[in-house]
Amino acid sequence: MMAQVSVAWDVRREIGSGLIGSIGQIKPRILPSEEKPYPPRVSAQFTEEIAEPVYFPKVVYITELPESQYRLKRPIAVFLEQGEEGWLASRDDLGICCYGATVDEALANFALALLDDYDIYALAEPNELTEGACELAEWLREVIERL
Numbered sequence: 001m002m003a004q005v006s007v008a009w010d011v012r013r014e015i016g017s018g019l020i021g022s023i024g025q026i027k028p029r030i031l032p033s034e035e036k037p038y039p040p041r042v043s044a045q046f047t048e049e050i051a052e053p054v055y056f057p058k059v060v061y062i063t064e065l066p067e068s069q070y071r072l073k074r075p076i077a078v079f080l081e082q083g084e085e086g087w088l089a090s091r092d093d094l095g096i097c098c099y100g101a102t103v104d105e106a107l108a109n110f111a112l113a114l115l116d117d118y119d120i121y122a123l124a125e126p127n128e129l130t131e132g133a134c135e136l137a138e139w140l141r142e143v144i145e146r147l
Contacts, residue, residue: 057081071145
């Protein structure tokens with residue numbers, strides 16, 4: 001039976017101490033643990049506990065709008081997450097977060113909220129809006145067209 005031994009080592013490159021060969025090759029030097037300037041780092045920790053799974057939102061693209069008098073000029077990325085009782089479609093930068101029992105319902109609710117924002121911000125006079133609202137209105141006009 002063969003025993004496994006963990007070895008921690010460092011490779012140091014020292015100019016002028018003869019560790020660099022004549023053609024520029026580096027000769028590694030293994031330092032004993034008592035000569036190391038810092039303790040070895042632990043790269044992983046194992047536990048017997050089962051951790052909760054981590055879920056990341058999916059990115060989906062809306063390519064069509066539910067109302068025929070509007071048209072998307074380009075697809076819009078939306079973050080989609082599954083909750084305990086349904087789906088959440090959101091974009092933090094737009095301030096839109098919509099829920100639905102199904103993926104299609106959540107995306108349809110997101111699209112309707114986006115159109116509501118378009119009607120409020122993109123059609124408003126610029127002097128009526130704050131600086132952030134003006135930027136949102138400009139983005140909405142770049143992405144959505146009213147037919």
